[in-house]
Amino acid sequence: MDGFDMIDSGTDGPSVTIRKAEASHADFVLSNVDLAFANSIRRIILAEVPTLAIDLVEVIGNTSVLPDELLAHRLGLIPLDSTNIDDKLLYTRDCDCDGYCERCSVVLTLVAKCTGDQNVTVYARDLAVTAGAQLGNPVITDEGQKGSIICKLRKGQELNIKCIAKKGIAKEHAKWQPCAAVSFEYDPWNKLKHVDYWYETDAKAEWPKSANAGWEEPPQENEPFDYDAAPTKFYMDVETVGSLPPDEILRQGVKYLQEKLANVIAGVQKTAGANGVSAAAGDVSGMDDGYGGARSPDMGDANGYGRNFNDGYVTPYGGAGGVGGAQTPFGGYGGGGYSNGW
Amino acid sequence: MTDTKDQETLPDAPEYDAEAAGDAGYDDDDEPLDLSRDNNAQITMLGSATDDDSCASFQFENEDHTLGNALRYIIMKNPQVEFCGYSIPHPSETKMNMRIQTYGDITAKDALVKGLGDLRNLCDVVTDKFIAEKARFAAEKGR
Numbered sequence: 001m002d003g004f005d006m007i008d009s010g011t012d013g014p015s016v017t018i019r020k021a022e023a024s025h026a027d028f029v030l031s032n033v034d035l036a037f038a039n040s041i042r043r044i045i046l047a048e049v050p051t052l053a054i055d056l057v058e059v060i061g062n063t064s065v066l067p068d069e070l071l072a073h074r075l076g077l078i079p080l081d082s083t084n085i086d087d088k089l090l091y092t093r094d095c096d097c098d099g100y101c102e103r104c105s106v107v108l109t110l111v112a113k114c115t116g117d118q119n120v121t122v123y124a125r126d127l128a129v130t131a132g133a134q135l136g137n138p139v140i141t142d143e144g145q146k147g148s149i150i151c152k153l154r155k156g157q158e159l160n161i162k163c164i165a166k167k168g169i170a171k172e173h174a175k176w177q178p179c180a181a182v183s184f185e186y187d188p189w190n191k192l193k194h195v196d197y198w199y200e201t202d203a204k205a206e207w208p209k210s211a212n213a214g215w216e217e218p219p220q221e222n223e224p225f226d227y228d229a230a231p232t233k234f235y236m237d238v239e240t241v242g243s244l245p246p247d248e249i250l251r252q253g254v255k256y257l258q259e260k261l262a263n264v265i266a267g268v269q270k271t272a273g274a275n276g277v278s279a280a281a282g283d284v285s286g287m288d289d290g291y292g293g294a295r296s297p298d299m300g301d302a303n304g305y306g307r308n309f310n311d312g313y314v315t316p317y318g319g320a321g322g323v324g325g326a327q328t329p330f331g332g333y334g335g336g337g338y339s340n341g342w
Numbered sequence: 343m344t345d346t347k348d349q350e351t352l353p354d355a356p357e358y359d360a361e362a363a364g365d366a367g368y369d370d371d372d373e374p375l376d377l378s379r380d381n382n383a384q385i386t387m388l389g390s391a392t393d394d395d396s397c398a399s400f401q402f403e404n405e406d407h408t409l410g411n412a413l414r415y416i417i418m419k420n421p422q423v424e425f426c427g428y429s430i431p432h433p434s435e436t437k438m439n440m441r442i443q444t445y446g447d448i449t450a451k452d453a454l455v456k457g458l459g460d461l462r463n464l465c466d467v468v469t470d471k472f473i474a475e476k477a478r479f480a481a482e483k484g485r
Contacts, residue, residue, distance in 0.1 A: 014464070016471045018479040028475070030468070036415040037464060043408040247476055251469060258465045260409055264402065265458045267385045268451065 024141070025239040026246035029215065031232055035186065038234040042184050044260075045253040046170065046177065051082040051243045052089065052106060052136055053175040054163040061160035064151050074150055075163055076175045078124050079139040080106070082167075082243040086252075088134045089167045106136035106165040110150070113158035120153040127163065136165050139242035178244045178252075183237040188212040191219050192229055388439065391450065397443040398450035405438040406430060414440065416464070417457035422447050426457075 013032060020027035030038055057072040064071070095104035108127045114120040124138035124147025140147040151159060170177040187194060188210035197203040212235040238246040384403035391398035402409070410428040417426040425443040442450040 014468050014471055016468070016475040018475050021476075021479060021483075028472075033464070033468065034412075034415050036411040037461075040408050040412040041468075043406075048408070247472075250472060254465045254469045254472075257408070257412075258462050260405075261458050261462045261465070264385065264405070264409065265455065265462075267402075268455060268458070 020237075021247070023245065024242065025237055026250070027235075027237040028250075030234045030236060033232070033234070035231050035234075038184070038186075038236075040257060041250075041253055042182050042236065044257050045179055045182055045238060045249055048169050048171060048256050048260075049178045049244070049249055049252045050085055050091075050167050050169050051176050051178045052080045052085055052165050052167055053173075054078065054080070054108065055105075055166040055168065056100070056164035058162040058164075059160075060162060061158055063157045064153055064159055065157075066151050071151060071159075071161065075110075075127075075161070076173070078127070078148055078150070079241040079243040080108075080165055081135050081137045081139060082178070083135060083245070083248065085135060085167055091168070092166050100164050100166070102130075102133075104166065106130065106133045108136060108138075108163040108165060110159055110161040110163065112151075112153060114153035114155050117155055119155075122150045122153060122159060124148045124150060126150070141242055178240060178249045179238055180241050181237075181239045183235070183239070185210065185212055185235045186231040186233060188216055188235075189219050191223075191226070192231060193225065194231075387451075394446065395449040395451065396446040397441075399439060399441045400450075400454060402438040402440065404436050406436070410438045410440065412461055413457055416461045417442060417453055419460070420453055420456060423453050426453070 015031050017029040017031070018026065019029065030041070054072075054075045057068075057075055059068045059071070062068055062071060066074075089106070090104040092100055092104045095101060097104060107130045109130075110122070110127050112120065112122045112126055125140055125145065127138050127150075129136045138147050153159065168176040190197070197207055199206050215235070216233065238249055240246050240249060244252070386401045388399035388401055407430070410430070414426050414428045417423055423442060423444050426441065428438060428440040430438050440454070442453050444450055444453050448456075
């Protein structure tokens, strides 16, 4: 970190204090980082840490009361053990196989039939992972060691289902979320006035004190407002669904943030165009000047922002645009190139 | 577009292939959203740069506030940078625009690359601190 102090001066850098660590959640305080960075970690933990979840369902037999689609949805939401998924599984899109294979998927089978007079309940534990798979066991944390309920069967009803679990991220579908929730708080005394509390008569009396309030000094009576202050302590609690341990989620989250950065750095270096921009650093020579690509919206010329406003278009009301603006439902407006049809 | 000629060019419905529909394979023409982090980091320089490139705007594809805000902050920390801001012009386009204006000693792109590197280092520090704290916490609990 050359040239300038990256973290706020006067501190000895970012620090982490773990307050509670259990199998299903980890409570920690991240300090001496900025709000933007802490929020990036929160966002990446929620949406971009990959896990394993059932993605394809082949229904060979289903005579239960639940339709196939409903079963497929329920199966997708079952958390599967995803520890060290990066070393064990590829994304299907990165795999050379056709469809799926053992390098990019885990196959689970579910075979259940009710033969007796008593109804049978099918649980997540009844999902059988193919022998030899390194991961993908359904997460079972309840005392009865059963897992979540998938379906109930009456006498004569049966299920015969093949599930293909794949690696994915929660940005694509929430079933890949590693976290049930990530709590995130800063400035429990609201000294920074980022929160405007609603109140009947007195906000202080009506609002409960934050659980993290004991970790920071309460404000003095008539303390002047410090407009230079910035939040530095972030209270986070990562709650998992069981597919990954909480500390791994956090480590993976930071890793994926770095991977994202590495990709962007590579992208900056890769997008070399003919109209290369002179750069002082030798390793970043030439980036697409963008005259053929997107432009900022304030450019205001015919090619502004990747859309040619002068081309016009056809409105749902039938007015043909042609060159020189679109026809609005209220009659012709052919003057400017900027008519948006309103 | 009610021309019959256009209708004739519509492709025939694909014939049902029992083998493909069965166990054998998957016809993946229903591609899921491309969210892979690999090889799709596309950055373009928007055409609003000054001649000396001390000020420029960049457009990032497939990025959002996760990267934008943290990067903006870290670039602003650079004393050679006069201004840095980002915006997501439209919520349904996965694009993020970032404006960087330097005082002229470095190019905007240098500031961007430096910011990216600094953020990466910051991540390293946080990971190290977390691992150390985890070990300390485990040791304390074990006692």
